[in-house]
Amino acid sequence: MKILALDTSAKSASAAVVENGEILAESAVNTGLTHSQTLMPMLCGMLDAARLRLADAGLIAVSRGPGSFTGIRIGIGAAKGLAQGLSIPCLGVSTLEGLAFLYQGLAGLVCPVMDARCGQVYTALFSAENGGIARLREDEALSIETLCEILAACDAPVTLVGDGACLAFRALRDRVPGLLLAPPQLRLQRAACAGLAAEAALASGVQPVKPGELLPSYLRLPQAERELNRKMQQHSNQNQNMEDNK
Amino acid sequence: MLSFISHSPAETEEFAASAVAPKLRKGDVLAFRGGLGAGKTTFTRGLARGLGSDDEVSSPTFALVHEYACDPPLYHFDMYRITGFDDLYSTGFFDYLGNGVLAIEWSENIEGALPDGAITVTLTPDGESRTITLEGGPF
Numbered sequence: 001m002k003i004l005a006l007d008t009s010a011k012s013a014s015a016a017v018v019e020n021g022e023i024l025a026e027s028a029v030n031t032g033l034t035h036s037q038t039l040m041p042m043l044c045g046m047l048d049a050a051r052l053r054l055a056d057a058g059l060i061a062v063s064r065g066p067g068s069f070t071g072i073r074i075g076i077g078a079a080k081g082l083a084q085g086l087s088i089p090c091l092g093v094s095t096l097e098g099l100a101f102l103y104q105g106l107a108g109l110v111c112p113v114m115d116a117r118c119g120q121v122y123t124a125l126f127s128a129e130n131g132g133i134a135r136l137r138e139d140e141a142l143s144i145e146t147l148c149e150i151l152a153a154c155d156a157p158v159t160l161v162g163d164g165a166c167l168a169f170r171a172l173r174d175r176v177p178g179l180l181l182a183p184p185q186l187r188l189q190r191a192a193c194a195g196l197a198a199e200a201a202l203a204s205g206v207q208p209v210k211p212g213e214l215l216p217s218y219l220r221l222p223q224a225e226r227e228l229n230r231k232m233q234q235h236s237n238q239n240q241n242m243e244d245n246k
Numbered sequence: 247m248l249s250f251i252s253h254s255p256a257e258t259e260e261f262a263a264s265a266v267a268p269k270l271r272k273g274d275v276l277a278f279r280g281g282l283g284a285g286k287t288t289f290t291r292g293l294a295r296g297l298g299s300d301d302e303v304s305s306p307t308f309a310l311v312h313e314y315a316c317d318p319p320l321y322h323f324d325m326y327r328i329t330g331f332d333d334l335y336s337t338g339f340f341d342y343l344g345n346g347v348l349a350i351e352w353s354e355n356i357e358g359a360l361p362d363g364a365i366t367v368t369l370t371p372d373g374e375s376r377t378i379t380l381e382g383g384p385f
Binding site for chain 2: 068069071218
């Protein structure tokens with residue numbers, strides 16, 4: 001079955017067609033956040049060049065988050081619309097899991113890191129082994145400090161991938177022995193990897209969903225939320241004091 | 247620091263257009279402080295004109311963000327109704343950062359999420375006059 005895969009979860013946007021572990025076509029741009037304008041023409045251009053048709057797809061796979069709020073909504077919206085129109089199911093794939101699939105077929109620990117702003121990162125931990133990708137930690141939003149503790153406790157070298165990999169590498173290289181930074185060509189999310197992750201999920205028994213049931217997965221930032229709420233509370237107290245002093 | 251005493255909305259707009267807008271670069275964030283009627287929207291109207299936009303400028307109280315076509319693009323936020331981090335994330339705020347100039351009304355509400363280097367614009371009313379003070383960035 002051919003899977004049409006989409007990723008617009010961060011700065012880059014990409015589309016791909018995968019089938020039985022092979023990448024048949026892929027197209028990507030990384031020039032800014034205009035996914036709503038670039039995704040569909042890019043997808044059509046890719047299919048034309050590969051002599052494929054939308055109707056060849058048996059499933060739509062999409063990076064469902066975490067990531068950019070606007071980007072995730074564009075990807076999920078596009079996937080729902082395409083799947084509805086084609087009467088085929090879809091499958092949301094964790095953006096972090098898709099990143100780990102850059103290393104499918106290799107060996108070692110892979111830690112995807114995406115910059116969540118406010119000193120937080122979206123992260124998880126995977127092991128590339130036996131030709132597949134095994135998940136060791138769930139997707140979560142953490143401070144770099146907490147990530148440091150997790151990585152320092154790993155007993156094998158860890159490769160950092162994702163748009164927050166550089167940031168994390170600079171902060172942690174001296175404190176986490178054997179830490180590796182993914183090279184640029186193996187660092188950012190690709191629709192093809194979301195497609196390969198979807199194939200692996202289907203093979204392991206995960207059921208695809210109807211377009212109406214496909215949901216984005218935003219990860220909350222508990223620490224940033226607390227910090228912001230604390231400052232807002234301080235601010236409203238100050239205002240209250242000013243009012244009282246009048 | 248840059249300070250200016252404006253005696254009318256027209257002067258506020260002209261100050262923003264001629265003294266502030268030319269110094270702004272893509273990625274700059276202006277965080278307004280000043281209550282209702284302080285002149286935040288008037289100031290932003292001047293910014294848009296100074297950056298080369300003909301778009302009509304109004305307070306984004308309901309839409310949360312207005313985009314004005316200019317170079318760099320100007321994104322005009324109103325954080326009055328933003329009460330927590332999830333609210334802020336779902337305005338797409340973090341997706342706009344770095345892609346243009348951000349002008350943020352009621353920035354007090356997102357104090358903890360403002361990027362380092364944000365330019366503070368304080369508008370203090372005194373009768374019909376306004377003392378406008380810019381701090382940070384090129385000011």
